[in-house]
Amino acid sequence: MSTPSRKDRLTRDEVAHLAHLARLAVTDEELDLFAGQLGAVLDAVAQVGRADVADVPPTTHAVPMTNVFREDVARPSLPRDAVLAGAPAAEDGRIRVPRILGEGA
Amino acid sequence: MSATPDRLVDYDEVLTRYEPVFGLETHVELGTASKMFCGCSTTFGAEPNTQTCPTCLGLPGSLPSANAAAIESTIRIGLALGCRIATWARFSRKNYFYPDIPKGFQTTQYDEPMCTAGHLDVEVDGETYRVEIERVHLEEDTGKNLHVGGSTGRIHGADHSLIDYNRAGIPLVEIVTRPIPGAGAKAPEVAKAYVTELREILVALGVSEVRMEQGNLRCDVNTSLAPIGSLEWGTRTETKNVNSLRSVERAVRFEMRRQAALLDEGQRIFQETRHFHEDTGTTSPGRSKEEATDYRYFPEPDLVPVAPDEEWVASLLAALPELPAARRSRLSDEWGIAPTEMAWLVNAGAVELVSDTVAAGASPGDARKWWLGDLARRANDTGTELGELAVTPKQVAELIGLISAGTINDQLARQTLDGVLAGEGDPAAVVEARGLAVMGESDELVSAVDGAIAGNPDVAEKVRGGKVQAIGALVGAVMKTTRGKADAATVKRMLEERLIG
Numbered sequence: 379m380s381t382p383s384r385k386d387r388l389t390r391d392e393v394a395h396l397a398h399l400a401r402l403a404v405t406d407e408e409l410d411l412f413a414g415q416l417g418a419v420l421d422a423v424a425q426v427g428r429a430d431v432a433d434v435p436p437t438t439h440a441v442p443m444t445n446v447f448r449e450d451v452a453r454p455s456l457p458r459d460a461v462l463a464g465a466p467a468a469e470d471g472r473i474r475v476p477r478i479l480g481e482g483a
Numbered sequence: 484m485s486a487t488p489d490r491l492v493d494y495d496e497v498l499t500r501y502e503p504v505f506g507l508e509t510h511v512e513l514g515t516a517s518k519m520f521c522g523c524s525t526t527f528g529a530e531p532n533t534q535t536c537p538t539c540l541g542l543p544g545s546l547p548s549a550n551a552a553a554i555e556s557t558i559r560i561g562l563a564l565g566c567r568i569a570t571w572a573r574f575s576r577k578n579y580f581y582p583d584i585p586k587g588f589q590t591t592q593y594d595e596p597m598c599t600a601g602h603l604d605v606e607v608d609g610e611t612y613r614v615e616i617e618r619v620h621l622e623e624d625t626g627k628n629l630h631v632g633g634s635t636g637r638i639h640g641a642d643h644s645l646i647d648y649n650r651a652g653i654p655l656v657e658i659v660t661r662p663i664p665g666a667g668a669k670a671p672e673v674a675k676a677y678v679t680e681l682r683e684i685l686v687a688l689g690v691s692e693v694r695m696e697q698g699n700l701r702c703d704v705n706t707s708l709a710p711i712g713s714l715e716w717g718t719r720t721e722t723k724n725v726n727s728l729r730s731v732e733r734a735v736r737f738e739m740r741r742q743a744a745l746l747d748e749g750q751r752i753f754q755e756t757r758h759f760h761e762d763t764g765t766t767s768p769g770r771s772k773e774e775a776t777d778y779r780y781f782p783e784p785d786l787v788p789v790a791p792d793e794e795w796v797a798s799l800l801a802a803l804p805e806l807p808a809a810r811r812s813r814l815s816d817e818w819g820i821a822p823t824e825m826a827w828l829v830n831a832g833a834v835e836l837v838s839d840t841v842a843a844g845a846s847p848g849d850a851r852k853w854w855l856g857d858l859a860r861r862a863n864d865t866g867t868e869l870g871e872l873a874v875t876p877k878q879v880a881e882l883i884g885l886i887s888a889g890t891i892n893d894q895l896a897r898q899t900l901d902g903v904l905a906g907e908g909d910p911a912a913v914v915e916a917r918g919l920a921v922m923g924e925s926d927e928l929v930s931a932v933d934g935a936i937a938g939n940p941d942v943a944e945k946v947r948g949g950k951v952q953a954i955g956a957l958v959g960a961v962m963k964t965t966r967g968k969a970d971a972a973t974v975k976r977m978l979e980e981r982l983i984g
Contacts (some may be wrong), residue, residue, distance in 0.1 A: 399777055402885055444571075446788040450515050450552035453522030455534050461648075462532065464542070471531040472629060472645035475582040 388417040490745040490763065495668075500745065501708040503670040504716050505741050507731070508703040509658045509681060512624060512692045513556050519623045519654035520547030520590065520786075526865075531647035539623075539652035539961060541586030544783050551572075551652035554597075555799065556690040557621045558791060560656055561598025562800050563684050564616050571790050572597045574621075574783040583626040591657075593780040597789065603684075604808070605676040606826065612673045615661040617704055626651040643954050654784060656690075656897035662705070662716065670739070675732035678702055679829075683807040686835075695727050702731055706738035708746060717742070717939055718752040722766050725759045733764040735850070741766070764768050807834075818847035832869045836876050843880035853879055857897060861904070873904050882910040895919045920978075921970040924977065928961075928969055932977045936961040946982045954978055 390409045393416065397404040404412065458471060467474035497503075518525060521538035530920045537545035554813035561568055601616035627650050632642025656679065666673040667889060682700060685693045693700045707719035720742070722734045742752050758768040805813070811834060815825045818841075833854045840850035854869065858879070860868045884892045891899060891914060902913030914920050922928040935957045938945045945953040954975060961974045 439787060443787045446787050447554060448548040449561035450517050450550050451522060452517045452524040455523045455536050458533050461535050461540065469645055472647050475644050475646060477643050480643060
C-alpha cells in the first residue's frame with residue numbers, strides 16, 4: 379500500500395473534474411472555496427497514513443461476514459403506477475427522460 | 484455518424500501488411516428466476532416497468548442481496564472455461580450517470596472477480612486456436628432505452644428517451660478474453676468460433692437461454708492491427724453490441740479493413756468505442772475512451788465478500804455436464820464420422836439437432852443427411868438458423884421412419900416436410916391429410932404400369948428383347964402418371980414382372 383501523503387494541494391482543475399463527474403454545477407468562486415475545504419478534509423484523513431498498518435489487511439467491512447446469499451425466488455414487484463408516480467415524467471408505461479447526449483451516434 | 488463512408492482496404496490486401504489482434508468481452512444474461520440483487524422476476528417480454536422494486540430502481544434506503552443461483556452459475560461458467568476460482572471475491576460500484584442505470588452506479592466486480600485465467604480451445608478449418616480467458620465476473624444488466632423522435636429511432640437526433648427498467652438488475656456474467664494474436668486471416672472466423680463455442684458451453688451448463696436475438700448474449704469486439712513484424716500491438720477499437728454470431732465475424736473483418744486504410748494513410752487509430760450496424764455490417768464512432776472514463780470504482784459496502792469454499796467448488800466441478808468438445812468427440816465416434824464432417828455439423832448448428840433426431844430413433848446417417856441437406860437448404864433459403872425451422876428433431880425422425888417403412892419416398896418426404904413446416908402437424912398426419920403415401924400395388928398403380936407398357940410399345944419391345952436399361956423410360960412414364968407418388972423400386976419390379984417374367 380502506498381502511504382498517503384499530500385504535499386500538493388487539491389487543484390481547482392481536480393475539483394472541477396470531480397464536480398463534472400458528479401454532475402454538480404460549481405461556480406469559479408466555489409472551485410477556490412471547495413479546493414481549500416476539500417484539501418483540509420483530505421489532510422485530516424491522511425493522518426491515517428501515519429499509523430503502522432504493514433500487517434493489517436485492507437478492511438472494507440466492519441463485520442467479518444462472507445457469503446450472504448438470497449435464494450433465487452421471484453417475488454412480487456411494485457405496481458407500475460407506483461413506480462411511474464415517482465418519476466418526473468412517464469409515457470407509454472416507461473419513464474421519460476430528456477434526450478441522451480454525449481454518447482452514441 | 485460520419486457523412487463520408489469509410490475507406491476500406493481489400494481484406495486479402497490487409498493481411499499482406501498487417502497482423503490483427505482481437506479480443507472479446509461477452510455479456511451473458513443468466514437464466515435465473517429473480518434478479519441479481521432483488522426478487523423481481525426476470526421474465527422476458529413483460530410489460531415495461533412491471534418487474535421493478537426499490538432495489539433495482541435505486542430508491543433511497545433500499546439494500547441489495549446477492550442471488551445464490553447467479554453466484555453458482557458464475558462459478559460453473561468459470562469451471563467450464565478452466566478458470567481459477569477466487570477464494571475471495573467482491574462486488575464494486577462502477578460510478579457513472581446514464582438513464583438506464585438508475586442507481587448512478589452499476590454493481591459489478593472490479594479488482595476481485597470470481598474467476599480468472601481460463602481458456603477455451605476453438606477449431607477453425609481443422610486448426611485449433613487457444614483463446615485465453617482473462618476473467619469471468621458477475622454484474623447487473625441495465626435498463627432498456629427507447630429513443631423517440633428523430634428519423635431512425637436511434638439515439639442520434641432523438642427528441643427524448645423512454646426507459647424500461649425490467650432488465651435493470653438481471654444478473655449478467657461478463658467473460659473477457661485476453662488479446663488473441665496469431666490468427667492472421669482467420670481472425671474473424673476464430674472470433675466467431677469462440678463465441679459459438681462459448682454459447683454451446685452456456686447451453687450445456689443450462690445457465691442461460693443464450694438467445695442472441697433477445698439480447699441474452701452480447702459481444703463487444705476489440706480489434707487492432709499492427710504492421711507485420713512489429714513488436715508492439717496497435718491501438719484497439721471496441722465495437723459494442725455485436726449481437727449475432729455472424730456479426731462478430733463481420734465486425735472484426737470490417738474493423739481490419741477500415742483500420743488498414745487509416746494506417747496506410749499514415750493516420751493513427753484512436754482508442755474509441757464504435758457502434759456496429761447490423762444492416763450494413765459497418766461500424767461508426769461512439770464515445771472516445773480517451774475523453775475520460777473515470778468510474779471511481781470502490782468496493783460495494785452493502786454486500787459482503789463472496790468466499791466460495793473449496794469443497795463447494797469441487798462439488799460444482801464434479802457435477803459439470805459433459806462439455807461440448809468432449810461430447811462432439813464422443814458423438815463422432817458413435818456416429819462413425821470424421822472430424823471434418825463433425826465440423827460441418829457444428830458450423831451448421833446441427834449437432835444437437837442430429838443427436839436429438841438419433842435419440843428419437845433415426846439412424847445417424849439419415850439424420851445427418853436430412854439436417855445437412857434438405858433442411859439446411861430450407862434454412863438457408865429463408866435466412867434462418869437451422870434450429871429455428873418449424874420442425875422438431877422428433878418430427879424429422881418420424882419422417883425418416885416413414886421413408887424406411889416405404890410409406891413415402893424421398894420426393895414425397897420433401898412434400899411432407901413442406902406440410903410440417905407449414906404447421907400442418909406431424910409427418911404421419913401430413914402424409915395422411917395430403918394423401919402423400921407411396922402407392923402400393925394398388926389397382927391405380929397396376930393400371931398406370933399397364934398403361935405405360937401399352938402407351939410405349941416400342942420401348943416395351945426393347946426391354947423384352949433384352950435392353951433392360953430401357954426400362955427407365957417406362958418407370959418415368961409411371962412416375963409421371965402417378966405424380967411421383969409411386970415408389971420407383973416397386974414400379975421397376977412390376978414392369979420387370981410383366982416384361983421379363
